[in-house]
Amino acid sequence: MTNLESISEYITATFLIDNGQDSIEPDDNLLLSGLIDSLGVMQLVAHLQAENGIKIEPREVTLKNFKTINSIVGFVETKISG
């Protein structure tokens, strides 16, 4: 499974069902969709850390890195390769 697939799947399973929404596109704005609240962010961060063996610093939890699924994937890949 690619990073994109894995992250999409997690977000769909964790947040989408809860929210009663059908689907989410890789470039949908997660913030504007109201899909993820503050608890969700922490869950997502914890998931990404555990799944990828990376450490995410508070200063990295920015809109730039977490705006869309694509930006999360990009961020995680940089962390893994960095």
Add this chain to the structure above:
Amino acid sequence: MGQQINPNLPLYNMIHAYRIMGEIDPVYFDQAFQKVVEGSDALRTVIRLEKDEPRQFADPEVKGTTGLLDFSAEPDPLAAYDDWIAKQKQSVFNLEKQMFESFLIKIQPDYWIWYLSQHHIITDAIATGLVYQATAEAYALAVQNNLDGPPTLPQFVDFVEWELNHKQTDRYKQALAHWEEKLEKEVPETQFYGKHVPETIGRANRNPVKLGMERSNRLREIAMEDGFAALSLDMSLFTLFATLLATTIHRVAGEDNIRIGTPYHGRPSAAFKKTIGVFIEVGVLQIDIEENDTFVSLGERILEETFSNMMQVQPGISTPKMNQSFPVMLNFINGISGGFAGHSVSTDWIHTGHFEANQAFRMQVTDFDQTGEFTCNFDLSAELFGPNETEWIKEQFLAVVDTLIADHTQAIGGFSLMSPSQHQTLFIDFNATDHPYPKEKTVIDLFKEQVGKTPDNIAAVRGQDTISYRELDERSTDLAHQLVKMGAAPEKTVALFMHRSIEALIGIWGVLKSGAAYVPIDTSFPADRRLAMITEPKAICVLSNTAELQATVEADVDVPVLLIDRHGDYAQDLGTLPTPPAPDNLAYIIFTSGSTGRPKGTLLTHQGLMNHIWWCKDAYLQGEVMDFPFNASFSFDSMIATLFLTPITGGKIQIYSEADYARGLEAVAIFQEDAVDFVKLTPSHMSLIADHVSGTERIKVLYSGGEELKTSLATRMKEKFGREIRLTNAYGPTEVVVACTLHEFDPEKDTGQAVPIGRPGYNMRLYLLDKYRQPVPPGVEGELYVSSDGVARGYLNRPELNAERFLDDPFRAGARMYKSGDMARWNEKGEIIFAGRKDNQVKIRGVRIELSGLETILQKHPDINLVVVDVITVTDSAFKDLDHDKKHLSVWYTSAKKLETADLRTWLADQIPDLMMPSFFTQLDEMPLTTSKKINRIALPEPAKSEFDANQAVEEPASDLEIQLAEAWKSNLNLPKIGINHNFFEIGGDSILAIQAIMQINREYDIEFPIPRFFDSPTIQDIALVIEEILLEEIDSMDEEEIMRLLSEESN
């Protein structure tokens, strides 16, 4: 547990009142809420003792009964409801029985209120929202008679189990360590409007501030911008509100290190988001303001801090220490109420009126009813926020909000928090002081004009000796010619080492007429200081008025010393002087104590002097001609009005020379002689002469300057006079020519603790600015800056200090301003209230002293290692009725040797003027230090005690008289014991205390103690002898009959 500590306070109750705009059936409602309670273990929680341990458990017997009240028949149902709620919100739960209560109140057939009060042990904001929604849903079902089946909400007990496991994890332990470390950092106490945050539980008031739709919409837009935008709108809005709040605290309290407590919902998974119960955890935002912060840069750091908190605020993490670590709390409540049975609802969140200890305020942002409009509820500690402070914090917060809305990319220090109307009143109108004055002239021109008008008037008197205007003019012109021959010219200086005397007046005018500036040196100054004051300004010569002074100073310096004798012959060289000064030339130099121990000379120009005198002419004299006393050292600038205002208006100077009076007695003499109209005193002196004013008839203006004037003292002085007099108060640093404000005391209007300093004089502007040089709004501490034509050129040879203190006025092109170091705030009446010094400069009896300067001098003593100088206020004094704090300088030092205080005093007396001599010296074995290895001033011991225990042998008083005197001195000097051989002036006494001691003796024994004899030998032993002598003389002068009568009175 708080409730056990304060069982009678409803401090921890969360009360909501939902106003339902429609018809409600109370029977169905009761069923619905009962169902919700039945289905929630949290709501049924009680606390009972089990084996003496309080334990929480859910009691199935707790029922959700709702009380029914009907106010619809009342004349004013809502008023009846308000009365009811005022009492009901104070109701306290019996924690063993039930921790909530529910009432349904009928206001009108289609207007009901549901009142729900819950103890915070069982609920939080999200849970309250859940209870509300569950009740609304159950009500809808009850109406359809469909209220069956078990409730579906997850139970709190599941979370309790989860939490127990979680506390064993590494993640939890790491978080604990994180908070431990974070709270380690010391942050200064945050004070609002100069008040301390109460340390005990107190009262509070809730003040809802509705932001309005326009502001709310703009804030929602800005929350999505860089700096604030986070991963959810709520987080972004939280960051934005935290930025607004941090900026407000920073600008209002002046604090750079800010802690804001903030609750987190604490629900660890989606399932628990549906659980009723208390999950809330409090985290702490640690915000360090940085230079040049903008709203955006601050928001970015707050966002990062918020994420860090979210990772570290875990269930069960909050500790009492965390909860006590912040003065302000921000609660962004995203819980909502929603409609009820299809009716619209508006939610009141009711404050119980009680408040946590150690907190100043909480800002709770809500939009319960989802209108889109934010309400910022300011829950304010009532001890800290009175009606004025409450208005201020609200309007100052809104000023920050509106500034951010106008441009959220701007600096957080780039604007004033004043409202436009405050800016108009306190900045523009207050400083509308433009007034013409003879700019092209100097005081010499005005003096000449006056000589022309009143040549034969007496210009000055000293004892029996007088001088006319004409003679003062001629002698000073003659002197000026001599000085010019010696090289005097504009920008040169001549030092005056003279007593207060007619010769000193000739000297001053002579120097000014020669074009040079004068440098006045008090005759009591020690050699080092004298020398510095002559050599630093490169004085071309020194003037003195006695052979003794001349000899003294000739030993110091190699410039010529001229002796002026007003009775001696003079050349009568009265021709036109070649080098008169221009307005921008130097007029005089006043030396004040400097932070390096070296006195610093302030350079004042003729223009500044002229502007000041022109204002004084109108403000002081109000059209009259007045006589002024020359009664204080001319080495400080308090005598400028006497020296220059009198000779240009035809008045007379009455000279009270230090050569003729013991120090401190000049002021007494002024009131005994009653030969002048205008008297200027420091409040210290004023309290001293209070008993002498009642007999005066002439003195019409009493002017207070140099120190804060207490209203109680001012009132007492007015009463003591017992007739109409003007009592004025003033403020001003030497650096802007004596004084820049004036206030006529009015006992009816001036009811604050201190008398206002009044409004600025001609062409003087007074600004109260914060560290960003922005005008501060009411209540907020700022530093006083004075801008005027009279601002000094600067300090002699102190380029660095000049760059720091003498600045271009940013509010008025071309003007200069002086940064005074005096801190103050505006009160609600638009008056300036002092708040102390910014540096460690102090004023003792009107004389400015830099503590660090004194420390530097003492550090040079060969045997002193560490030294600290501070001011102590002696409150425990027999003279506390004098309405004036007794401030004393106190020295603490360490040394390898045992040093004698008397020796230290002698050594120090050669370096500093006696006005600066500390009252107490305490040798310590070890200097108390703070953790950061600075001297811990708070930990310094009481001075007097240690001095006496350590350094002095005490010779006990023996006779009744000695014992009485010893008691009085102990009390006056705040000493635990005293010996009859101790010198009054070596154990903390000063001239003012001496005069007070003499007055006390006079009252006590009904005699007139000869004052010089006190100064001759100021020990209890010798003073007791003098008193006995006087009493015996009195008895000798009585005849037998009087003695018999006295004796019989005694025996009765």
